[in-house]
Amino acid sequence: MARHARHAIDRSLHPACRTRLTMPNIRHALSTKREDDFAAWYQEVITAADMAEESGVRGCMVIKPWGYGIWERMQRLLDDRIKAAGIQNAYFPLFIPLANFEREAEHVEGFAKEMAVVTHHRLISDGAGRLIPDPAAKLEEPLVVRPTSETIIGDAMSRWVQSWRDLPLMLNQWANVVRWEMRTRMFLRTSEFLWQEGHTAHADEADAKAETMRALEMYRAFAEEQLAMPVVAGEKPENERFPGAEETWSIEAMMQDGKALQAGTSHYLGTSFAQAANIRYQDREGGQALAHTTSWGVSTRLVGGVIMTHGDNDGLIVPPAIAPHQVVILPMLRDKPEDDALLAYCAELRARLAAQSTLGEAVRVLLDKKPGKAAAKRWDWVRKGAPVIIEVGTRDMDNGVVSMLRRDALWNMETGKPAFQSPTQDEITDSISSLLEELQSTMLTKAKDRRDANITRGITDWAQVEAHFADSKTYPGWVEVEWCKPTGAQLEAVEERLKALKLTLRNVSLDAAPADGACIFTREPAVERIMVARAY
């Protein structure tokens, strides 16, 4: 992890870390400190928490069980929300005929540069021990590995929609997609990634827009309630719109280095995709009408967002709602006869805890019987971010207690040692539900406080923005500014000015106050307030 020396991070974003400088020497579980080199720290968390690794194929990662388990939890929880909204899961092909992309000019414009294309269907030996695509097996029409599925789902919709009675048609698929990105980062931007994409067709604009907003709100609630990741939900400016969309909405999360991460998007596509795919229906009057469509998605990028929202210098902290194991029990085994009694005690504890429920589900408890010293295994689970770690030795057993650590409050700041608590088995059984719920809400509160403290409002002229972001080595959060929502060349000029400060337009928050001043870029009367930030 020592290949690089990069951004010094503004310490003001890490009050806890600054405090620790005056505290006893703590031997953290990671070698890279979050406040010293955020990019290197991020990578070390992924490795140390055993979440994923490079695959050797450009931009593609192997997601290991702990990382995938977190994604599976996200899938389960979000899938419940999707189904509760009356949307049905389906599955569409990985390969999309090239011609599909030729029907919507603006759409292909946005994706053409980064598509993987299949051109052959057979390999032959070149006679020198290598395999090459068989020239005789060239596809008549190349197939594109889906970067997103609007076009192919639109095809299906055009077949499935005949009458106004068929609408709305609301579908979702869990799938992998491929976008040939120039620069990749594990979880945040990979060539192949896993996601869910919702696609809906509606009879009219109002219904489609309502669905666009429903999906946005679903993501906001999911991010905050289950990922404990506060977000700003709002509309993206024109230049950040999905290719071909009429409106693009996003949830934006603030990472611990103050940069923004677009964590989910919801698009109102108007009738342009319906036009391209010919999604028409016969209305009540017997006439033909174009459907209005939407699409919305979140991806494995959310895992990266959770890391950068909750991780610390000891590794990941997984919010209980998405933790594959919420409680890990580590028996202090000694290869001696009393191990059996200890294991029995731990098994009983596991069963009692697992019989409890929290956050609407049974408590997920792992009894980690892997051979090895409990103290060594403890640090593995600290790095992985299991919310509650319980160690049990024979002395605990004899006293009917356990030794418990809260991952979000790991250290005793006075001694510099892990902050063990010793509840009785009854006490921990009775309190595990509320403990995990408290951990979940504490994590959200902490993240929300940090976000709110790092959004600056009230900046009225450009010089203040420049001063705010003057030091390119720090990320002083986001600023919300008033603007006149320029378009075309005027918007491009705004982008250029922002680019000089490595800034981007994020979104116009649904919660933003109405504009009442002048545009910070043009001095014309402002029409709304937009979030400006450095971004991933």
Next chain:
RNA sequence: CGGGGAGUGGCGCAGCCUGGUAGCGCAUCUGUUUUGGGAACAGAGGGUCGCAGGUUCGAAUCCUGUCUCCCCGACCA
């Protein structure tokens, strides 16, 4: 895609300049002693040095190409 850096046992690195068929720390395995807070000691196993060519009697080391990763930039849903 442009600029820079890097690929050597599972992880982190040294060796490369000045070619002579690999070494360190952690991890792993075995044994002994320990045992309530990330154990100690001893021994052992594991790598043809990203890949492919080339130069050479001989290549981790020199040359060419290529792939992958990291940083900056461009790009980005």
